[in-house]
Amino acid sequence: MQEKNLRELLAQVQEGNISIDEAVKELKDLPFKDLGFAKVDFHRELRQSHPEVVFCQGKTPEQIREIVKVLAEKSNNILATRADEVAYQAVKEILPTAQYHKLARIVKVNEHKEITGKGTILVVSAGTADLPVAEEAVITAEAFGNKVERLYDVGVAGLHRLLAHLDKLQQARVVIVVAGMEGALASVVGGLVNVPVIAVPTSIGYGASFNGLAALLAMLNSCAAGVGVVNIDNGFGAARLASLINAI
């Protein structure tokens, strides 16, 4: 559309219908006006294998339905995160084939099958209570075209459980570590592997965990270099970052 306008303008210049002065005046606004379409072009290609994502938390069923309806027009690959049962129903009204990953709180539509990521993303988690966040990472990473493996319930208080799977740790291309409480798992894993580690603090804990602050600070201060941290409970963000790394 806007490219069409640009072509018409240039045609008019070519044909001498408008002066260069007039064209300059018109084009000086171009930087901002046209940014949108340039951006879209730039992104379109990349997005072909990626799902469109809706963050459901804090949205009403009406809002979710409406957003999904719009997205469904341009994509058949949709991820609705932080979705409860009600959000699931809202998506299903629009897209009846939607599937609900309850533990991960994700609704997925027309799941992306092709593996485009080049290696394996390993999702490691400390305790049972961290599973929703870990699963959010797993389902998201899969939806973004990655091969994903799980290594769960390997908190540092029972170090042998983690060390028993050292091979798994060392075969991954990217490791996502999900841990609440004192978040020590990120440092321990960071010391055992030589690949990027993405640490996800969870809000699991009580008292002086301050809803994940303890784990967050611990991960930011990790004595193992090579650890990047995302927001508390942000399994989705960790998976997105891991996907970008695994896509390289």
Place this chain on the structure above:
Amino acid sequence: MQEKNLRELLAQVQEGNISIDEAVKELKDLPFKDLGFAKVDFHRELRQSHPEVVFCQGKTPEQIREIVKVLAEKSNNILATRADEVAYQAVKEILPTAQYHKLARIVKVNEHKEITGKGTILVVSAGTADLPVAEEAVITAEAFGNKVERLYDVGVAGLHRLLAHLDKLQQARVVIVVAGMEGALASVVGGLVNVPVIAVPTSIGYGASFNGLAALLAMLNSCAAGVGVVNIDNGFGAARLASLINAI
């Protein structure tokens, strides 16, 4: 310069030297490439009566000297804020006419004389120790072309001192309130005037003032509507915002 390039490109289109396809390709990158000059054009006019500003804190004398040298090439109206004696000497080496407002910690070069602001900016402060921040606001606002009045040492513990100057308060077009400790002055002034109030918490206080946090929180929670808050000790920012309001 870049406009010149654009004209040349259009001239080549006009003259049929390049095809529309080639011109489109060239112009599609324009949004980002040309943004710089567009921005500069847009800003140039506004800046004519405005000083160039250097934030000196944390910069070495060498860095300050170098930056001032560059600015001095395009402007004879320069403000160096958070400047100590050493910073002053650095500026003076480049611009010997620079004046030092010690209390305000500002070095000013070739002070802007013309008043362009439409009304008076009143700077109100609570205690003697708040003066450096208040003066930073005063000197900055003057440098940006405003008529400024001072109303100092009118903390709420002696309410009569403030109320004795109600006329001054009510004649201002914008009021900047500078206060540390409990920062109550912003709420009291906000309840007495019908113009925008810009509140500047200061780090004055000790113990549970937590370096200005107490005043900051108080001002953000002001029961008087119509109060906008800037960062702790940010007299400069308050003056900039007041200037924008007074320029309307």
Place this chain on the structure above:
Amino acid sequence: MQEKNLRELLAQVQEGNISIDEAVKELKDLPFKDLGFAKVDFHRELRQSHPEVVFCQGKTPEQIREIVKVLAEKSNNILATRADEVAYQAVKEILPTAQYHKLARIVKVNEHKEITGKGTILVVSAGTADLPVAEEAVITAEAFGNKVERLYDVGVAGLHRLLAHLDKLQQARVVIVVAGMEGALASVVGGLVNVPVIAVPTSIGYGASFNGLAALLAMLNSCAAGVGVVNIDNGFGAARLASLINAI
């Protein structure tokens, strides 16, 4: 009433019924006693085009009903903010024509029609979840007699969406920026306009957003000068400050 008392006192002085000493004694208490009416006089004029405002949150339906009843006696221009469905019903019992702006959580009575603000207030928001706060700002600003425009869903992660509307940004007289999460929008907008920017952090986010603290701190530290910040989720306060600026 009190003015009447004052006149009577002066008449008695004029008529020699009381001595100057006695009158002085009486009048020395005047400053405090009469302050109320003086204040009211001073404000009455200003208030004529302004709505009376009730902050409903934390009030029982009975309290809201009672307050609205009192206000309704002196004004037919009432705004009830932070109002849920129950609060709306309470207002409606007293004022059956009250309208409910559900998203903005505002009940408005006898909406003020006349535009007294001199320019346009632009309300810019980052994400869908920020809409309640943005709409609170919009409805409030309109109720205070301003022309308001909206620019929604222009978060910085998709910069092109914001830049596509640069004209709108640059035509506003005051800009209110509403953003949660990292609150970066305030800085970006602040760098694009030359008018006052009022930043409203929202509590949208999770984990390390700490209920809006992240956005609040970001906005207070904005690298763009000329940004004033109000409390988290305080769309009303931002609109009040914008109204005062736009009334200049």
Place this chain on the structure above:
Amino acid sequence: MQEKNLRELLAQVQEGNISIDEAVKELKDLPFKDLGFAKVDFHRELRQSHPEVVFCQGKTPEQIREIVKVLAEKSNNILATRADEVAYQAVKEILPTAQYHKLARIVKVNEHKEITGKGTILVVSAGTADLPVAEEAVITAEAFGNKVERLYDVGVAGLHRLLAHLDKLQQARVVIVVAGMEGALASVVGGLVNVPVIAVPTSIGYGASFNGLAALLAMLNSCAAGVGVVNIDNGFGAARLASLINAI
């Protein structure tokens, strides 16, 4: 009881039935063993006009009932604070004459009528939402034998409302200031009176009020000397301190 034991021991010494060595051995443990009764004696006198107090919050109806039953055996003057409707019913089962002060969330039994405090305690509050805390202070102070006056809804944004009652302020022997949001009222009142001021921050507010933290910090940093602060929402504690002062 224990005094009886002591007398018996001394009688045995007097009568030569036990040696001084044995008595010393017995008495060396006395400091700790007898501390209880000594303390009780010391306090009994003071307590005669004071109610026994139960803090209901976080207690089950069963626990409240049991505690009240025990207290009712030694006193007919009981105060149950932070009591909801359910707590009220629990008290009433034991003491049918109990009265419920709903706003103050206090259940009072056999209200103490005699005024023993020497002057008036004035309870000043900023906004309507602060009333529960203010009333908790009022009812408590009355129950402890004080004459109490109220000065409500005199927040600093409308200073004239407060100043109109300067006489009331200056006639009090102790002033309790109850305020949420920015808590500025404590400083303003502290500057207007020459008697002890007890400041009670309330959790009223939102966003950066952080559940009363803003008001708490403001009051601790009050620029008016002579202000003592109690915990957030602690109307009871303020009234207890005021009672002690008023009892001097």
Place this chain on the structure above:
Amino acid sequence: MQEKNLRELLAQVQEGNISIDEAVKELKDLPFKDLGFAKVDFHRELRQSHPEVVFCQGKTPEQIREIVKVLAEKSNNILATRADEVAYQAVKEILPTAQYHKLARIVKVNEHKEITGKGTILVVSAGTADLPVAEEAVITAEAFGNKVERLYDVGVAGLHRLLAHLDKLQQARVVIVVAGMEGALASVVGGLVNVPVIAVPTSIGYGASFNGLAALLAMLNSCAAGVGVVNIDNGFGAARLASLINAI
């Protein structure tokens, strides 16, 4: 002066030189204009036995000298708090008889001798490191005309030291408790006396004391009712509040 103006105005009314309308107009501004002098009158009497106070911290020797010079004109009873050796010299230049209480960091001029407080203020402190704050309270309270006693080094870890002086505790009219670290002393003392307790948290401690925050929070949460808290290290404020109580 202003009273003279008022008399002249009334005389003109009496003499019929100005109309009642004109006089009303003039007097309507009176509330604010005259507030100052009314206040001063009100306070003068009270201040006669009170020292003028300068808070030296953060002031330059020049500023201190200038302020002391002004105060010395109207009073020969001056207290300079938070004064270091340099501040002392500054005061001494103006007032050669000034004495320096080094530990208390107070410079006192022409010490007030008369005891006007009605009972004894007891200053209790936990550890040796709390002495500067305790002494600030002692010297201040004495300067405000109180009989003061000290009970030092009675931290709760050695309870016997405190209990050995129970008589001293119970003979005081007001108790000031100065403690850092965990600040438990305030609760223990509050449980042993039946008079007002003013708690001063100190910044003594390290690590998780967070510069006095631990003691501050502990004191605000004291399980002993009747404890009022002042800012961290604010021995002066505690003494002022104690003076007001002791003056009743």
Place this chain on the structure above:
Amino acid sequence: MQEKNLRELLAQVQEGNISIDEAVKELKDLPFKDLGFAKVDFHRELRQSHPEVVFCQGKTPEQIREIVKVLAEKSNNILATRADEVAYQAVKEILPTAQYHKLARIVKVNEHKEITGKGTILVVSAGTADLPVAEEAVITAEAFGNKVERLYDVGVAGLHRLLAHLDKLQQARVVIVVAGMEGALASVVGGLVNVPVIAVPTSIGYGASFNGLAALLAMLNSCAAGVGVVNIDNGFGAARLASLINAI
């Protein structure tokens, strides 16, 4: 199992079926692979008298049921902590003899009877509201084979109640102190005994207790040396640590 593999490997070496090179290759991975069984061996002995523990908070009844089912296969000594009525029912479905300690929020199965701890663990608590945490410590310590005594409702505001039981305090081998609000009890007890004190801050309190932060900080800053602190409300952890000490 893994030991069996190791034996088989060694047997093959012994029998010459595999070369030393091959065995080394196999065994080099052993450190990590075999860690698990080594650990289990090491722990098995210790665990014989210890219950298996499930932390129920944040787990669904299904998850609890499943975990208990697994544990029940290897142990008849199970502790389910932070268990509500629903969790209790879930455990009971698997193990019908499970008993519910409601106040302690613990479900215990086949309670361990034998006392293996060498001395008495004394659990001291400040107020009635701290009982759930105190009881969690008591029930846990008993389940781990300790003799436990209780000393409840001995908050420092009524010091005589605590001192009346000095003998109990001084006969314990380990003392657990459970206190909310200002947490001063830990320091006072720490000063009275010469055995290890484990301090458990509780979330009891309101306002500036910040959900137990005040008590936590106070306990960490205890002026009585020899106090170890566990997480807020962590009665279980305190009992575990006390058990380890009492097992020495």
Place this chain on the structure above:
Amino acid sequence: MQEKNLRELLAQVQEGNISIDEAVKELKDLPFKDLGFAKVDFHRELRQSHPEVVFCQGKTPEQIREIVKVLAEKSNNILATRADEVAYQAVKEILPTAQYHKLARIVKVNEHKEITGKGTILVVSAGTADLPVAEEAVITAEAFGNKVERLYDVGVAGLHRLLAHLDKLQQARVVIVVAGMEGALASVVGGLVNVPVIAVPTSIGYGASFNGLAALLAMLNSCAAGVGVVNIDNGFGAARLASLINAI
């Protein structure tokens, strides 16, 4: 002394010189008056093998000298902690044989030689920068009569360094873990041993370590049960607690 008084009183009762009523009156104050000596008696025995301790930080050389002089009269076993070179000189003036442990910042006089602790205390530390705190623990524990071993530089980022010394870990009777940054070492060690673990967070780190807060929170939230935490950098307190445990 006071026992003598008690004996005299009882003798007078025995001899009929004073009545039982008079003796009761005298003895009723005993609880508090005599507490001191009772306490001292109780403690004397315990203290015989323990050093007297001076915390030097924040004390002037004069204060240290004076305190040491007093202590030297009753004990030849003195520990001065947090001592710099200046403090060392102050101690040495009084006690020329004092030795300075520079890294541990401890001055020790007449070092206690006899080992009274029953097992070994192992001090484990994460990084080189944690050594001052670790050494403070070591020197203190030794001074209190314990056999101490060191296991340094075994941070979790290089897990093999720690695991290589598992025997050392498992032979200790008490383990002190000293770690800054993310403090994960406490959890890992806590999972490897079956003895009490005392965790000491250090202020080592930068940025989001917030002077040891990150390590402190991590340790409080340790997923390994049986970990008690002391204040940030409190090597002394950890050693005191370990001594008490090792003395059992």
Place this chain on the structure above:
Amino acid sequence: MQEKNLRELLAQVQEGNISIDEAVKELKDLPFKDLGFAKVDFHRELRQSHPEVVFCQGKTPEQIREIVKVLAEKSNNILATRADEVAYQAVKEILPTAQYHKLARIVKVNEHKEITGKGTILVVSAGTADLPVAEEAVITAEAFGNKVERLYDVGVAGLHRLLAHLDKLQQARVVIVVAGMEGALASVVGGLVNVPVIAVPTSIGYGASFNGLAALLAMLNSCAAGVGVVNIDNGFGAARLASLINAI
């Protein structure tokens, strides 16, 4: 060495000199004992092209010298970070060819020349004051074998400066964003690229920046997915993570 021991043990098994039972007993300790050498083997290969790193901050020149001496024995590729002039001299004494990158505060020895990273790491920074952290990232990433480009002084307040270099942004394989104050640059960059973004908050700012907390929180809450955050001022850690990504 240890492999030799293992071989000897197996040889003895093979030769029947020790029983399988004895060998099992010996090997059961192997997991922990041998972990060290296994780990070293595993890492040796990786480390060949990597520098050994010393974190100098908080270390004495003696400590630095000693550590460098040890490292110099096994590697001629050493990086000393957070090094001031004194630290530089300490390194130089051992390794005279050491070079000092003053702005980056890094001492580099025998700089690694070969580029092993597969793409370009782009380091983007907001302001001049962020340069030390940005340069720390640059020098570190180069030392780890990466091609690095700089894009400095492109803070979001002047968006055109950033957008003018969109090509640079989009050609990078990994982007490190270094920003203080409100840290908005990370979100803006994250929205413009499709590669991993590593965000480094800096402590640049004042007041409510709280030493980098504002930027840290902003980056953790970035509305652009795919952003990993490291500790405040941790340019080194960001470069390490970027290296790991670029090494894939």
